Amino acid sequence: MRCNPTRRTFLKGTAATAVLAAGGACSLGAWQREQAEAAGALTSGPSLCNGCSSKCGLVATTRDGRLWTVEGMEEHPYSKGTLCGRGHGTAQWAYSDGRLTQPMKRVEDGSFAPISWDDAFAEIGAKVQEIVAEAGPEALAIIQDPRPSGKYYSKRFMNALGSANVYTHAAACNLSKESGIEQATGAQNFSVDFANTKMVVFIGRSYGDAIRPSSVKSLAGAAAKGARVVIVDPRLNNTGVFATDWVPIKPGTDIALLLGIANVLVTRDLYDHEFVEQHAVGFPEFAAQVADYTPEWAEGICDVPAATIEELAESLAAAAPACAIEPSWRAAFGCAYQNSFETARCVCAVNALLGSWGQKGGALLTSSPKAGDLDPAKFPKVPAPASPRLGDEEYPLALSGTGTNLAVLNGCNDGAIQGVFFYNSNAVQGYAQPAKWREALAKAKLVVTIDVQMSETALESDYVLPECTVLERLELPEFIGGKKHYVALRTPVLERIHPETKPCDEIFAGLAEACGVGQYFPFTVEELADAQLASVGTSLDEVREAGIVELTDPEFAYGVPTFKTPTEKFQFTSEKVGTAGLNPVIGYVGRLVEPAEGEFFLVGGKQGIHSHTMTMNLEALNAISREYGLERLWMATSDAESLGIADGDTVEVESSEATGQVTVKVTERLKPGVLFLPTHYGSTSPYLTRAQGLGINMMDFVPLHLEPKVGSVMSQEVAVKVRKVEG
Amino acid sequence: MEAMRSMRERASRLRIAAALFAPWGDDYRAAYEEAREALGPQAPALPTAAVRRRLERDVLAAGAPASALPVESLYRPWAAAPEGAGGGAPRGGAADFGAARHLFLGDSAQHMRELYRRLQLEVPPPFAAMPDHVVLLAETVDLFAQAGNAEAVAAMMDDHFGWLGDYRTELAVRREALDARADVGIPQADELARALDHAAALADGLVALADDLALSVRAIDGRWDREQTHR
Structure with a gap:
């Protein structure tokens, strides 16, 4: 906004002199008393928290349009009526003075100046088209931390431009873990049946420090029933309040502990023969390898006494199949070590030996709903990009849904990537060595960040586009899997607080238009949300009203699941891992860096x-x-x-x-x-x-x-x- | 009559001084010229274009490196409504953010919205989140003063200008913080420092003019025993 110097007033309208002259204005104190005594218009609306990637359901209540409370949504499987500290704190974002309130452009002296949306879109569009003309669409990339609208629009935008370079944050989160689990089971994750478990082992993961009130409640319930809860972690983390055991372990050596347990289960014939013989491939090769991984061998690597390893194995065997090694998230093997992928496979192998896959109290694979096919006339299909995603060839075991975003860093360095977009992602600060990210992004011709604040990544950008906060926007449906299936979504509970902020659907649609691919965004987010919801038997109105809707019962049943692997069985050995150049048989890989004396x-x-x-x-x-x-x-x-x-x-x-x-x-x-x-x-x-x-x-x-x-x-x-x- | 004329003059001067906190862009000189004409020797010095630009971008903007917006909500507790009040206590009780500061659209902003509604005035879109921006507060005071409503002027001064001291402190805090981290990623940090110093000078001037106006209102009718507003 620029002020007109010939008009020295800002408030619009003409207050009648009589009104201005009449009596006293209502004082602040009188107004506050009026508010306290008045009924106040209380309105509640559903949304999904943005304090982390869990997206727990919440109910936000406003009073006369102003945020009054936020509470966990009772029916949502992740919150179950509770919001964590993050959830309450991040609700403040809507009103925070730390938000970006208008688009910003880096100017010559390195500082940022406001720019209008129209100019930002036009300039970005021009640069994108210049990059495409010179180096092809494969020189463009986007990195996003998935959110309901963001993951859809960012992919659609990048694919519409002709680029397959769509990445998530996973390389700095849980890529290794999910890739490893996928190679063993065909699924990318699993859950522990806490309601029925007799014993659970956490490798590094701490429910007490991170993610999902429902997880804490489930664990609390299991502990209250007398389940044995083992924390394997160099640190006694805050899940310790529920634990029966703390096993301090040398960092990055959980794999040795797991293989030591596997050794005991195999060599002492404590494993589930039926599961192994009927539902797995590669066991003989695995058993031959694991014979070397004695508890004494494991002790030498992980610093956990052999007797402890033996006792854990025997206790797990006694509890089987109502037991599991918990899958973790980021913590110890999401992305932490050279052996993280293999550690994840070992977690799965131990659960297989215990026969706990699909069993009551064990490790469960469940399904997830998704939207059905939509009318291509209203939601045009985007042609598949011609070139493969950068990094997929070098990192063939990375999940197809995430890729490795570090390929973008390397691509900026060698010129393969010239234009980078970031959505809901602070890659520079969190995804790898920040100095390396800065060095790489400085070589790109265009960097655009969409965020609510001037993060370290935004600071390295040419353009920063401010998104409105979660409570101010409608997003696409979030489909929730598990024993039951649900769908929920973010609805605008607050009026847009800063007029020059936009939700990401409008930002991506504007970018697409400016980049010459607007024809792939002829719909509003409301239209798309309604169509997606209709495809699963509900509607935008219904989900808005209810907050969360339960979908068709997936009819979960305990029992050995169908493993969606190429062999349709649990894989102690994986052909794809072998083709990638690693040991196809689940086995030992050490950590890369060993501290020297005094380190x-x-x-x-x-x-x-x-x-x-x-x-x-x-x-x-x-x-x-x-x-x-x-x-x-x-x-x-x-x-x-x-x-x-x-x-x-x-x-x-x-x-x-x-x-x-x-x-x-x-x-x-x-x-x-x-x-x-x-x-x-x-x-x-x-x-x-x-x-x-x-x-x-x-x-x-x-x-x-x-x-x-x-x-x-x-x-x-x-x-x-x-x-x-x-x- | 003299007291009323004095009140009107002081309110006008306050409005002109407060207007220097608005985003003028390249047209800022005209605003300073008006201030010079109205305030005489009390008028702030004309800053360079570079300093004024940094002031508007990096001080008088949200989310900026030295962000210190003259918006009342940011310096007051966000809400004062008591727990469970208001017919049908919401689950969880009182507003979660009651005591928090540095949040837009607190009680002071809501009160001003109500006043604007009663006065049939609209807040321009750039101030949508800041109906209690000092520019708008001073303009409202001036409207009441020009209409001769000393009671309303007194109420406004009492209710909505007591935070200027905290604002002045915030500017000082930003200045100290800048000195402490001048080597960390701020282009032309010395220019930003001068912008903060200029903002402080503007704020000092505003505090003095607000005090002046409050005194002149007291002189009109001794029923209102208003304290000086900036304490």
């Missing part, structure tokens, strides 16, 4: 009130972090004593890539030789005024290296030194 392992993890780098600038959540010193680096008591470090001291952390200073928390809850750093801190964006400079960012310390054939970031393959900062 430490460094592991990261989430906190219950934050999600990655997304939430730290929110006033309430930032205040909690500062109040409780949540940015602190954890160090074991014995290590601190030997280094002369006391609780609350400042230390310098150093790796091959970076140094940084942070306050220390000395604790007994950590295995000696290991440091734990919560992964939400160390923001460097001067626009994130509350977040900038608080703590240090783990990814700054990790070298850029990708897991072979999978392409994950190997986020914990790093060794660090620590010293006390004097004075």
Whole structure:
């Protein structure tokens, strides 16, 4: 907006002199009393939280149009009536003074200036068309952290341009884990039947620190029933309140523990013969390998006593099939080590030996609903891009639905990628070594970020396009799988607060128009949502009203599932893994980086009130972090004593890539030789005024290296030194 | 009569000074010229184009590196409504954000929306999230003053200008923070520093003019024992 200097007033309309002169204006105090006494127009509307990728259902209530409360949606399977701290904190985004409120363009001096939407679209469109003309559409890419509308529109936009380069955040999240599970079972994930389990082993994952109130409730229920809950983690994490055992383990060696357990199950004939003989392939090759992975061998690698490994194996066997190794998410093997993919396969192998696949109390594969086919006249099909996605050839084991976004980083460096779009993604800060991301993006001809705040990724962009917050927008339906199927969606509960922000469907449609592919976006998000919902037997009106609708019963039944592998069986050996150049038989792969004398392992993890780098600038959540010193680096008591470090001291952390200073928390809850750093801190964006400079960012310390054939970031393959900062 | 004339003059000056917090872009000189004519020696110095540009982009904008918007909601508790009040307590009780600051559209903004409604005034779209922006607050005060409604002027000064001191503090905090992190990714940090200094000078001027107006209102009718507004 620019003000007209000949008109020195801003308020529109002409207040009648009589009204202005009449009596006293209603004072603020009187108005507040009126509000308190009045009924107030309370309105509730459903949405899905955006505090993390779970998208728990919530009900937002407004009073006279202003947000009043947010609560977990009772019927939603992920919230079950509860919202976590993130959910409450991120509701503040709508009103936060830290939001971007208008499109921004980088100008010559490196700063950002406002730009109109029309100009932004036109300039971006021109640059995209220039890139396509010179280097082909395959020189374009988009990286997004999937959300209901974002994942649809970002893919459609990029494919419409002719590029297959659509990536998610998975390479820095759970790519290795899901790829490994897929090779073993045909599914990308599984769940534990907590309602009936007798024993569950968590490898690194902490429900108490991250994701889904329903998971915490399920685990609490299992613990209350007397289930044995084992936490295998260098750190006694906050799930410890439900645990019966804490098994401190050397980071990145969970695979050895799992193979040691497998050894006991196989060599002592404690495994499920029927499952192995009827529903699996490759067992003889696996058994031959696992014979070498004795508990004593495993102890030498993972530092868990052989007796403990034996006891865990025997206890699991006794509990079988009502037991499971939990699948984890990011934590220990989502993307952390050179062996993360193989660790995931080992998790699946142990569950197979226990015969727990599909069994009551065991590891369950369930199905997910999706929208049916839509009328191509209204929703035109986008032609498949001619060129394959960058990175797929080098990383053939990466999930087809995610790819590895680090191919974009490498592509920017070698010129294969010249234009990059980011949606709901702070890749620069969180997906790999930030300095490498900056270096790579500086070589691109065009970088566009769509976000609500000026993240580190936005800061490296040419254009930053502000999205309105979740509570202000309608999104496409979110289909929810499990024993039952549901569909829910985000509805606008608040009027658009900042007029120059837009929902992503409008942003992508505008970009598409400017880029010359607008013909693939002839529909509104309402029309598309309604059509998708109609294809599964419901409607936009019904889901708006109900918040969540249960779909056709998938008729889940316990029993060995149909494995959607090429062999239609559980795969102890996978042809695709062999073709990729790795050992086709599930087996041992070590971690890459071993700390030298005087160095430490460094592991990261989430906190219950934050999600990655997304939430730290929110006033309430930032205040909690500062109040409780949540940015602190954890160090074991014995290590601190030997280094002369006391609780609350400042230390310098150093790796091959970076140094940084942070306050220390000395604790007994950590295995000696290991440091734990919560992964939400160390923001460097001067626009994130509350977040900038608080703590240090783990990814700054990790070298850029990708897991072979999978392409994950190997986020914990790093060794660090620590010293006390004097004075 | 003299007191009323004085009130009108002071309200007009407050409005002109507050208008310097609006986004003028390349046309800012005219706004400063008007201020110079109205305020005389109290008028702020004309900044360079570069400093004014940084002020508008990086100080008077949300989500900016030195963001310090003169919007009342940001410096007050967001909502004062008591728990469960208002016919049919919502599940969960009171507004979750009651005590929080640095959020747009708090009680002060809602109150101003009600006032604008009663006065049949519309907030221009760029201020949609900021009906309690100091530009609009001062303009409203001026409208009441020119209509001779001293009671309304007094109420507005009492209700909606007490946060200027906190705003001034916020600018100082931003200035200190900039000095502390000047080496971290801010282009031409010295230029931004001058923009913050200029904003502080504008805010100081505004505080003085608001005090002046509050005193002049008190002189009209001793029934209103209003304290100086910026404390």
